[in-house]
Amino acid sequence: MDHEADANRTDLMTITRFVLNEQSKYPESRGDFTILLSHILLGCKFVCSAVNKAGLANNLGLAGDTNVQGEEQKKLDVISNEVFVKALISSGRTCLLVSEEIEDAIIVPPALRGKYIVVFDPLDGSSNIDCGVSIGTIFGIYTVKDTANVAVEAALQSGSSLVAAGYCMYGSSCTFVLSTGNGVNGFTLDPSLGEFILTHPNIKIPKKGKLYSVNEGNAKNWDEPTTKYVENCKFPKDGSPPKSLRYIGSMVADIHRTLLYGGIFMYPADMKNPNGKLRLLYEVFPMSYLMEQAGGQAFTGKQRALDVVPEKIHDRSPVFLGSYDEIEQMKELYANSKANGE
Numbered sequence: 001m002d003h004e005a006d007a008n009r010t011d012l013m014t015i016t017r018f019v020l021n022e023q024s025k026y027p028e029s030r031g032d033f034t035i036l037l038s039h040i041l042l043g044c045k046f047v048c049s050a051v052n053k054a055g056l057a058n059n060l061g062l063a064g065d066t067n068v069q070g071e072e073q074k075k076l077d078v079i080s081n082e083v084f085v086k087a088l089i090s091s092g093r094t095c096l097l098v099s100e101e102i103e104d105a106i107i108v109p110p111a112l113r114g115k116y117i118v119v120f121d122p123l124d125g126s127s128n129i130d131c132g133v134s135i136g137t138i139f140g141i142y143t144v145k146d147t148a149n150v151a152v153e154a155a156l157q158s159g160s161s162l163v164a165a166g167y168c169m170y171g172s173s174c175t176f177v178l179s180t181g182n183g184v185n186g187f188t189l190d191p192s193l194g195e196f197i198l199t200h201p202n203i204k205i206p207k208k209g210k211l212y213s214v215n216e217g218n219a220k221n222w223d224e225p226t227t228k229y230v231e232n233c234k235f236p237k238d239g240s241p242p243k244s245l246r247y248i249g250s251m252v253a254d255i256h257r258t259l260l261y262g263g264i265f266m267y268p269a270d271m272k273n274p275n276g277k278l279r280l281l282y283e284v285f286p287m288s289y290l291m292e293q294a295g296g297q298a299f300t301g302k303q304r305a306l307d308v309v310p311e312k313i314h315d316r317s318p319v320f321l322g323s324y325d326e327i328e329q330m331k332e333l334y335a336n337s338k339a340n341g342e
Ligand SMILES: O=P(O)(O)OC[C@H]1O[C@](O)(COP(=O)(O)O)[C@@H](O)[C@@H]1O
Pocket: 071, 100, 121, 123, 124, 125, 126, 127, 215, 249, 250, 251, 252, 277
């Protein structure tokens, strides 16, 4: 380890220091959020290490069960879910948990309750686990006034009520991206220090993009606006160069690239999946929150994604996320198709 180089690095802003600085702006704060976040970070470090060692520790492949979504669970889906449930409950700052991998919401025992609801996708991009492609964890945080009588309905809040959201990407490096409502910041795990260091301050998505990201394998089932938008990416009518297609198949990785490079990521509704595939509470909302905080937009095809009010905890929603101008184009296509009664 090059201690001298590290000692000279004055920019070593750890995420803990960053959040404590943020917290100092709220004199009334008791540090509950900082404690909750430290437990989420611990969970991410644990899962990052488990992902890195998965092949060695025989943690690749299927777990043998099916989750509430009807998907075959991967061993790492189960491991990461257990890690986050334990970490979140032991923080003593949560009262209700919603996980992609568990059918019912977890109501935290009264003695361990705090004011936060955490909705999370413990491992996103499960289809990419066994081939070592980037995967991640996604989370959203809400608050509750009445923790004593908390029930599952308390999680059915619109995305615009989130107080924080983020993801951790397990890729070539482990990157943690967070917003608490004052912009978006990215931190990279320094494995030798075991610390997340600020490496992407104040992320702002470019207003336009040269990339589009969608599973074109679903194209035959798409609606008119989606078909027209993708057609225009490939054969632009205004003479501009065609956009390039980038699709990893892990929402965390596709969104991370979109935040940094610009462009659009979409999982539209189609005739096969009339509500799309991605889950509102722990995929669509957190990513929409981050996208808006970075200057982009998030649209469902009908409305601003964050304005949707979920009816059930595992509801799905179509979603278009990305650069401001790209989503404006998509909105226009939907408005026109509506006007033409399509
Ligand atoms: O294979 P498809 O249909 O393109 O779906 C890919 C999408 O499904 C997901 O893998 C769903 O998330 P999970 O892996 O958490 O179930 C997203 O990460 C990704 O964007």
